[in-house]
Amino acid sequence: MKRFIETIKNIFKIEDLRKRILYTLAIILIYRLGTHIVLPGVHPGALAEFSKQASSGLLGLLDLFSGGAFSNASIFALGIMPYISASIVIQLLTLVVPYFQRLQKEGESGRKQINKITRYLTIAVVAIQAPAYIANLEGQYGIQALSTNMLNAKVLGISAFSVCAYILLICSTLFLMWLGEKITDKGIGNGISMIIMIGIIARFPNALYFEAVSRITEMNGGPIIFIIELIVLMLVISFSILLVQGTRRIPIQYAKRIVGNKQYGGTRNFLPLKVNAAGVMPIIFAQAIMFLPLTFVNMAEITPGGFWYSFINYNGWGYNIVFFIMIILFTYFYTAITINPQQISEELKKNGGFIPGVKPGKQTAQYIDDIMSKITLPGSFFLAVIAILPAIVGNVFGVNQQFANFFGGTSLLIMVGVVLDTLQQIESHLLMRHYDGLTKSGRIKGRAGGAY
Numbered sequence: 001m002k003r004f005i006e007t008i009k010n011i012f013k014i015e016d017l018r019k020r021i022l023y024t025l026a027i028i029l030i031y032r033l034g035t036h037i038v039l040p041g042v043h044p045g046a047l048a049e050f051s052k053q054a055s056s057g058l059l060g061l062l063d064l065f066s067g068g069a070f071s072n073a074s075i076f077a078l079g080i081m082p083y084i085s086a087s088i089v090i091q092l093l094t095l096v097v098p099y100f101q102r103l104q105k106e107g108e109s110g111r112k113q114i115n116k117i118t119r120y121l122t123i124a125v126v127a128i129q130a131p132a133y134i135a136n137l138e139g140q141y142g143i144q145a146l147s148t149n150m151l152n153a154k155v156l157g158i159s160a161f162s163v164c165a166y167i168l169l170i171c172s173t174l175f176l177m178w179l180g181e182k183i184t185d186k187g188i189g190n191g192i193s194m195i196i197m198i199g200i201i202a203r204f205p206n207a208l209y210f211e212a213v214s215r216i217t218e219m220n221g222g223p224i225i226f227i228i229e230l231i232v233l234m235l236v237i238s239f240s241i242l243l244v245q246g247t248r249r250i251p252i253q254y255a256k257r258i259v260g261n262k263q264y265g266g267t268r269n270f271l272p273l274k275v276n277a278a279g280v281m282p283i284i285f286a287q288a289i290m291f292l293p294l295t296f297v298n299m300a301e302i303t304p305g306g307f308w309y310s311f312i313n314y315n316g317w318g319y320n321i322v323f324f325i326m327i328i329l330f331t332y333f334y335t336a337i338t339i340n341p342q343q344i345s346e347e348l349k350k351n352g353g354f355i356p357g358v359k360p361g362k363q364t365a366q367y368i369d370d371i372m373s374k375i376t377l378p379g380s381f382f383l384a385v386i387a388i389l390p391a392i393v394g395n396v397f398g399v400n401q402q403f404a405n406f407f408g409g410t411s412l413l414i415m416v417g418v419v420l421d422t423l424q425q426i427e428s429h430l431l432m433r434h435y436d437g438l439t440k441s442g443r444i445k446g447r448a449g450g451a452y
Contacts, residue, residue, distance in 0.1 A: 024187035067199030
């Protein structure tokens with residue numbers, strides 16, 4: 001405890017770090033205030049039915065990522081997810097479109113151009129998603145919550161509410177994207193990931209409270225079951241940290257070099273390969289595809305038991321089996337585009353390094369590729385299991401969906417990854433100023449893979 005207090009004091013002794021932390025907290029405060037500002041023409045007190053609809057299925061997952069803004073009909077209802085969808089599309093385009101491949105190799109100038117294109121694509125994504133959200137809000141679930149004056153007033157044949165909400169949803173997503181970039185530039189950690197994590201954490205107190213009430217007051221297992229759930233949650237979090245940080249180390253020998261009368265090199269080192277090199281991106285890829293039915297199908301027309309309903313039922317076994325398989329496939333896919341064995345082999349050869357017992361060049365690249373394939377298989381299965389864990393604990397053990405979402409899936413991995421990344425940045429500031437780190441070893445590993 002004494003060490004922890006001393007570390008906190010050291011953090012605020014460093015002026016640059018203190019400013020970054022306070023700046024990040026100020027941006028987070030702005031974001032959380034925005035999630036409670038409803039769209040013009042919406043009566044917050046009459047949103048009970050819409051909130052109930054948005055608390056289950058895939059809509060409940062969207063509401064989790066937006067920190068409750070989705071069910072509140074907030075100006076931040078669509079959150080930062082359109083930007084993530086646009087980023088995923090751009091990453092896929094870099095694999096098949098020569099123009100994007102060229103930009104990726106141009107360094108800082110190419111990165112700025114890719115970011116610019118991503119912003120424009122974000123507008124296009126919001127332009128598609130916003131009408132679906134507004135139509136659902138105006139439908140039979142939310143019609144009582146809207147101002148009749150704004151519904152009756154027309155602008156070019158469209159209700160004034162729809163026009164106003166459409167513009168605000170686009171502008172608010174761009175504003176959130178800007179806030180995320182400001183956190184990245186002047187704050188602590190990856191801003192986009194930070195905004196998503198804060199939205200997820202904001203839902204945790206309510207989820208914890210409702211689960212406790214359900215177990216204790218409704219005689220649904222009692223306090224013992226609730227305590228067991230908390231213990232299991234801690235174990236899952238610990239396992240997720242191991243999944244994020246786990247590595248397989250390959251020994252590397254550096255050849256001896258003689259310059260003049262002195263001998264250099266001949267040292268041994270290790271090449272760390274992540275068990276989960278793709279990070280949380282496979283889940284995000286798979287989740288984005290599973291969200292497609294919500295974009296193209298009107299929720300009011302879907303009947304339980306139908307074909308489309310099987311893809312929208314977040315807790316259904318059909319949905320989770322498809323989700324499980326897609327995560328495994330996307331893990332291999334994303335690992336293949338982020339880890340280039342040929343490039344690693346060339347870098348080792350260029351720097352006089354080699355893997356003992358393996359010839360440099362093609363055989364080294366093949367060896368690294370074989371190792372990656374072997375460690376990616378268990379990594380992908382563990383990632384897929386964590387992703388579908390909320391459905392398992394919900395269906396088998398009766399945990400309410402809001403609390404079950406914290407037992408795994410994208411939400412848990414994002415929280416673990418962002419927290420580790422943030423702590424890693426804070427620790428680097430401390431060690432750079434010759435202060436003790438956050439841990440005794442002074443080494444906190446961040447995540448690999450995507451930025452989310």
